[in-house]
Amino acid sequence: MGVLVTGGAGYIGSHMVLYLADRGEKVVVLDNLVTGFDWMVDHRVDFVQGNIADNALVSRLIQDHGIDAVIHFAGSVVVPESVENPLKYYRNNTAATRDLIETCVQNGIKHFIFSSTAAVYGMVGLEPVAEDAVLTPVSPYGRSKLMSEWMLADVAAAHPMTYGVLRYFNVAGADPEMRSGQSTAGATHLIKVAVQTALGLRASMSVFGDDYPTPDGTCVRDYIHVSDLVAAHGILLDHLRAGGESRTMNCGYGRGFSVDEVVSTVKQVTGVDFPVVHGPRRAGDPASIVAGADRIRSMDWEPQFDDLPTIVEMAYKWERYLNTRNDRPAV
Numbered sequence: 001m002g003v004l005v006t007g008g009a010g011y012i013g014s015h016m017v018l019y020l021a022d023r024g025e026k027v028v029v030l031d032n033l034v035t036g037f038d039w040m041v042d043h044r045v046d047f048v049q050g051n052i053a054d055n056a057l058v059s060r061l062i063q064d065h066g067i068d069a070v071i072h073f074a075g076s077v078v079v080p081e082s083v084e085n086p087l088k089y090y091r092n093n094t095a096a097t098r099d100l101i102e103t104c105v106q107n108g109i110k111h112f113i114f115s116s117t118a119a120v121y122g123m124v125g126l127e128p129v130a131e132d133a134v135l136t137p138v139s140p141y142g143r144s145k146l147m148s149e150w151m152l153a154d155v156a157a158a159h160p161m162t163y164g165v166l167r168y169f170n171v172a173g174a175d176p177e178m179r180s181g182q183s184t185a186g187a188t189h190l191i192k193v194a195v196q197t198a199l200g201l202r203a204s205m206s207v208f209g210d211d212y213p214t215p216d217g218t219c220v221r222d223y224i225h226v227s228d229l230v231a232a233h234g235i236l237l238d239h240l241r242a243g244g245e246s247r248t249m250n251c252g253y254g255r256g257f258s259v260d261e262v263v264s265t266v267k268q269v270t271g272v273d274f275p276v277v278h279g280p281r282r283a284g285d286p287a288s289i290v291a292g293a294d295r296i297r298s299m300d301w302e303p304q305f306d307d308l309p310t311i312v313e314m315a316y317k318w319e320r321y322l323n324t325r326n327d328r329p330a331v
């Protein structure tokens, strides 16, 4: 048995690789390094640079490495970019995923786990959102991912394959042993931006909107630590390998923090009172999105880092480490 991890040189995929290597799995990573870094791939696993849509390459990897399961992280991930360049997202997230799934079917892959997103829900109310909610994504990013969810369900109905769809909420933090972390150039994610500001890499940061219908007027999100997130994939993989049915699950802790709460936590953890500007709303932001977490909590999933200061501390430590590298990605 072996696992093909696509996008394993990226933020979340590199943590998945650490998790699998730590438990002694045979792993091969396929990544074209468009946003990932080869130095983020753990040395215990094989790394191949290439595209998920390359049928001949993926077939060879599956056969040479005895792959029974694919965990598919590779994709394009920036919501505003998907609005400006939707065809990029339909090509890389939908069409390329279609090609990858076809290669998997042709090669008898038994299990396929897919990185989906809370963006498939679109604008929701203030209550936690469950998996069976109406899906009305508002961005090409969300739609490109939802189409892949549908393809997987159709393919699994027609072929002997089981699948897991995991809808991630706001992923943050870094490996507790500092072997990987969020390293993307020009990051837009709140916790990453805030720790960069605390380190003086940015002169100030903005809070996008403070007139939302939330307790303090700023947007509420469900921040999940990346190591807890990848552990959920491991549990789902074990479930599928044991003959369990396909599952679609939210990945969040089921509680929200506002932007102002996150910023205060970053100030407390870092001890730096950095400048914060309260600016206008950012287009497309839902006021609040928190995971209905009943399904994931009904698995044997025991989160280790469900604590905002701990998540922030690890993100901060990783940012400090990145700062010591000569090749640190641009802020």
Ligand SMILES: NC(=O)c1ccc[n+]([C@@H]2O[C@H](COP(=O)([O-])OP(=O)(O)OC[C@H]3O[C@@H](n4cnc5c(N)ncnc54)[C@H](O)[C@@H]3O)[C@@H](O)[C@H]2O)c1
Pocket (backbone or CB within 6 Å): 006, 007, 008, 009, 010, 011, 012, 013, 030, 031, 032, 033, 034, 035, 036, 037, 050, 051, 052, 053, 072, 073, 074, 075, 076, 077, 092, 096, 115, 116, 117, 118, 167, 168, 169, 170, 171, 172, 184
């Ligand atoms: N970060 C989040 O908060 C978040 C939230 C919801 C869903 N997701 C999903 O999780 C997955 C991983 O996201 P991430 O934050 O680690 O992003 P990332 O950009 O760090 O990782 C994506 C990786 O995929 C690679 N890649 C992209 N297109 C490829 C292709 N065609 N062939 C081969 N490799 C390719 C990139 O080089 C990169 O290493 C994505 O599918 C994303 O949509 C992320």
Ligand SMILES: O=c1ccn([C@@H]2O[C@H](COP(=O)(O)OP(=O)(O)O[C@H]3O[C@H](CO)[C@H](O)[C@H](O)[C@H]3O)[C@@H](O)[C@H]2O)c(=O)[nH]1
Pocket (backbone or CB within 6 Å): 077, 079, 117, 118, 119, 168, 169, 170, 188, 189, 190, 191, 193, 205, 206, 207, 208, 209, 219, 220, 221, 259, 282, 285, 289
């Ligand atoms: O400098 C910043 C950055 C962000 N924010 C705010 O902080 C919140 C979180 O923003 P992020 O950009 O960190 O994350 P998003 O909630 O926009 O998006 C994340 O969660 C989505 C699902 O909800 C998708 O999965 C997406 O891929 C993932 O990046 C938002 O209200 C945003 O407006 C700021 O105020 N200032």
